[in-house]
Amino acid sequence: MEQQSELQEPTYAADISSIREAQIRIEPYIHKTPVLSSETLDVLSGKKLFFKAECFQKGGAFKFRGACNAIFSLDDVSVAKGVVTHSSGNHAAAVSLAAKLRGIPAYIVIPKNAPKCKVENVKRYGGQVFWSEPTVQSRELTASKVQEETGALLVHPYNHEHIISGQGTISLELLDQVPNIDTIIVPISGGGLISGVALAAKAINPAIRVLAAEPSGADDAHQSKLAGKVVVLSEINTIADGLRASLGSLTWPVVRDLVDDVITVDDWEIIEAMRMCYEILKVAVEPSGAIGLAAILSDKFRSNPAWKSSSNIGIVLSGGNVDLGILWDSLKK
Amino acid sequence: MEQQSELQEPTYAADISSIREAQIRIEPYIHKTPVLSSETLDVLSGKKLFFKAECFQKGGAFKFRGACNAIFSLDDVSVAKGVVTHSSGNHAAAVSLAAKLRGIPAYIVIPKNAPKCKVENVKRYGGQVFWSEPTVQSRELTASKVQEETGALLVHPYNHEHIISGQGTISLELLDQVPNIDTIIVPISGGGLISGVALAAKAINPAIRVLAAEPSGADDAHQSKLAGKVVVLSEINTIADGLRASLGSLTWPVVRDLVDDVITVDDWEIIEAMRMCYEILKVAVEPSGAIGLAAILSDKFRSNPAWKSSSNIGIVLSGGNVDLGILWDSLKK
Structure with a gap:
């Protein structure tokens, strides 16, 4: 086991040092987001829940942390011609805003089915929009062309x-805000968020358990963990527009080794969690952002004896960019 | 003027000392609510806006501060038989919760048209509900009966x-959170909130200006200020269910003397401000709570030269108890 651990560690794309460096680098630009709690939700879940409200992050989602770190890590010559990315919205807005702060152009490839409010965020921050089909292949191909x-x-x-x-x-x-957290639940898509969260949390306290929450209609991380290798789905079907990507070569090793389990939930559970965020926590949370609460309240989590000992649970509310109309249409169904 | 000021001051029902005492008394029970800001809304308004998010207060509204202070000010003998109140919802829930913490019964008179989520809050906190017609007279009469x-x-x-x-x-x-605030905008209904806010703010810094925001369909404070006496409206028509009360004998003198102006806004402006709170600030704010933002963005405020010098504006988002269905139905109209 010792040997295995020594072999694996160097393969991770980040560690506690690089994460602490990132914190210093992005500190002048980001919001330190509040941690919310609710006695009503504590009673409902039977746990103490601590909601890390990244919906209040600049650009309305956690994505600004990574984009800021990436863009401010580069030297002036490297970024002179600007940056390009492809994203369903939140990373796109984050890159646009970070590029604006750095004073360089941002070229953004967005799939045609991205929520309107996310596209508006990109435009508001000065990003130049290029449209693609709503597939990973089309997004990457369009981004390559723009890059060339x-x-x-x-x-x-x-x-x-x-x-x-x-x-x-x-x-x-x-x-730092809630030192006695024993479990953190994080939405999973491409795995960038959960990889960073798991690497930092387990370096600070190896006893902390990290749980991924994933839509059952886009359960590639769940399937990948079962198969022991990256599984790419041929079909994806979920309201959570931020959770449709597949794991990458840098995120898979972290997910494989450090994510303790994946809980999948149905779209109706996500929508119900969004409603609770609105009516009880009083925050606007997008479907992808509410999935952690949905997982905690799911039968799969409650009935699993492995999670009985989790008492103080951090839930990452990853973003809050949601069109009100879409929310309401979902609630009515 | 000196003489008038000396004569008036003792007539106010609170002062900076009683407010500081209240702060110490309620501190173990209340949430210290965060102050939110948004560059997008700053650009839109041309001001620096600081949103005091009382939607995150226990019970979902500022009302818990007053209820807690009132109930914990009383001695054990006085409160042994419990407390009674009448309210469209937020004060009702606040009294129920404060009574529960004090270990005494709460009897709550609620008008039949109160929002469902507010009634649920009362029940959740253990308040016993008595229904009244949706008029001040019926509310007060029913409360008297219950009291007897x-x-x-x-x-x-x-x-x-x-x-x-x-x-x-x-x-x-x-x-304390934003020391350089020069203007505070507060929803006005019966005047309890704005009286407390104005008395404390002007005691700390007499240069701070306090502005009331009121629905044009329930503009009794506006009319009262014009008439120089309390005006009670015969008809009230607004979506803001928390702003339908008339000024009281203790609140009118404060509103008369310390509130610098009243801005009235239409219901569509309130609804648009609610949407902005949701989509930009990422918080659930009820119609009564969003009226301050509506006032700041209104032509009446922007075109009034008296407010040109206001730069750092505190906006009290007074509460967040809103049924999602009602919000959406309003947005569609």
Whole structure:
């Protein structure tokens, strides 16, 4: 086991040092987001829940941490021609805002089915929009073309060491705000967020358990953990527009080794969790952001004896960019 | 003027001392609520806006401050038979919760048209509900009957010295969090909130200006200020269910002397401000709570040269108890 651990560690794309460096680098730009709690939700879940409200982050999602770290890590010559990325919205807005702060152009490839409010965020922060089909292949191909034409650097939404380190700053803040957390539950998509969170949290306290929450209609992380290798789904079906990506080469090793389990939930559970966030916590949380609460309240979590000992649970409310109309249409169904 | 000021001051139901005492009394029970800001809304308004997010207060509204102060000010003998009140919801839930913490019964008279989520809050906190017609007369009559039958003490929603002092603690917190605030905008209904806020703020810094925001369909404070006496409206028509009360004998003198102006806004402006709170600030704010933002963005405020010099504006987001269905139905109209 000792030997295995020594072999694995160097393969991770970030560690506690790079995450602490990221924290210092991005501190002048980001919001230190509040931790919310609710006695009503504590009673409902039977746990003490601590909600890390990244919906209040600049750009409305955690993505600004990673984008900021990536863009401010680069030297002036490297970024002179700007940056390019592909994203369903939150990473796109984050890159646009970080690029604006750095004073460089941002070229953003967005799939046609991205929520309107997320596209508006990109435009508000000065990002130049290029449309793609709503597939990973089309997104990457369009981004490559833009990269060739402009000479801009690609800032991948999750398979990128500085992105992972930036997202990991959430754990540093959360464990500073609530030191006795024993479990952290994190939405999983490409794995950048959960990789950073797990690497930082387990470095600070190896006893902390990290749980991924994933839509059952996009359960590639769940399947990958079962198979012991990255599984890419041929079909994806979920309301959580931020959780449709597949794991990357840099995030998979962390997910494989440090994520204790994956809980999958159905879209109706996500929507019900969004409603609770609104009516009880009083915060606007997008479907991808509410999935952690959905997982905690799910039968799968409650009935699993492995989680009985979790008492103080951190839940990352990853973002709050949601069109009110879409929320309401979902609630009515 | 000197003489007039000397004559008036003793008539106010609270002062900076009673408000500081309230702060110490309620501190173990209340949340210190965060102050939110948004560059997007700063650009839109042309001001620096600081949102005091009382939607995150226990019970979902500022009302818990006053209720807590009133109920914990009373001696054990006085409160042995419990407390009674009448309220459209937020004060009702606040009294229920404070009574529960004090270990005494709470009897709550609620008008039949109160929002469902507010009634649920009352029940959740153990308050016993009595229904009345949706008029001030019916509310007060029903409360009197309950009072006679139970021997409980009446905790008036706003015309009560401890209530006013409790609400005033918002100014102490806000001016501690953002010391350079020059203007505070507050929703006005019965006047308990704005009286406490104005008394505390002007005692700390007499140069701070206090502005009331009121629905044009329930503009009794506006009319009262014009007439120089309390005006009670025969008809009230607004979506803001928390802003339908009339000024009281204890709140009117404060509103008359210390509130610099009243801005009235239409319901559509309130609804648009609610949408902005949700989509930009990422918080759930009820119509009564969003009216301050609506006022700041209104033509009446922008075009009034008196407010040109206001730069750092505190906005009290007074509560967040809103049924999602009602919000959406309003947005569609």
